[in-house]
Amino acid sequence: DLLDKAMQLETSDRYAIRSYQLRKEAGQPDAVAPLVAFLNKRPLDGNMRAYLAQEFRRQGKIEQSIQQYQILLEQNSQNIVAINNLAWNFYLAGDDRAEEFARRAYEMDPDNGVVVDTLGWILTKKGELEDGVRLLRSAVNLSNSRPEIRYHLAAALAEKGNSEEAAAILTELLESGEKFQSQAAAQELLSSLRS
Secondary structure: OHHHHHHHHOOOHHHHHHHHHHHHHOOOOOOOHHHHHHHHHOOOOHHHHHHHHHHHHHOOOHHHHHHHHHHHHHHOOOOHHHHHHHHHHHHHHOOOHHHHHHHHHHHHOOOOHHHHHHHHHHHHHOOOHHHHHHHHHHHHHHOOOOHHHHHHHHHHHHHHOOHHHHHHHHHHHHHOOOOOOOHHHHHHHHHHHHO
8 A cells, every 4th residue: 555655656667566566475366456557657668568568477368468568569669578578478379470470589689599499489389390499409509508498499309209318408407406487397298208
């Protein structure tokens, strides 16, 4: 309540984010209300809109996340983060535009490991394993071996039939102790490769 009152006096991203975090921790259903209120007053704040889009995706509200990234692109058609994240959201939503946006981001920045990973993973899931694996190998190198991207490479290799290499990557990844989003899926894939 105090943060909401503070926001009425001063439109501050700091107050909006903290109010959101407290509401989220308390399990309130309208947790994003302070972020939305901030954007109603400052609709051109790209950082806050990107933050809201990310939070929607974390909550599994993919359509709402897509809407926020589309607004960001209307404001700046060259926003590569919005383009790449839209590609990922379209992939999650089963939308055919995923590859189009992933390729667009890749054309803009082919040396960005996260961007290369997005395109590589989307192609892998479409069954284009040669290109998918090639791009994912590149993404691992470009991203300093980020765990999630290494998992994507291992999964693509497993789909391609390179079980031994996939298992080696997964074993090293899981024994490293690094935390990553697909950790449970990586453990499950490793178990299936070993059985």
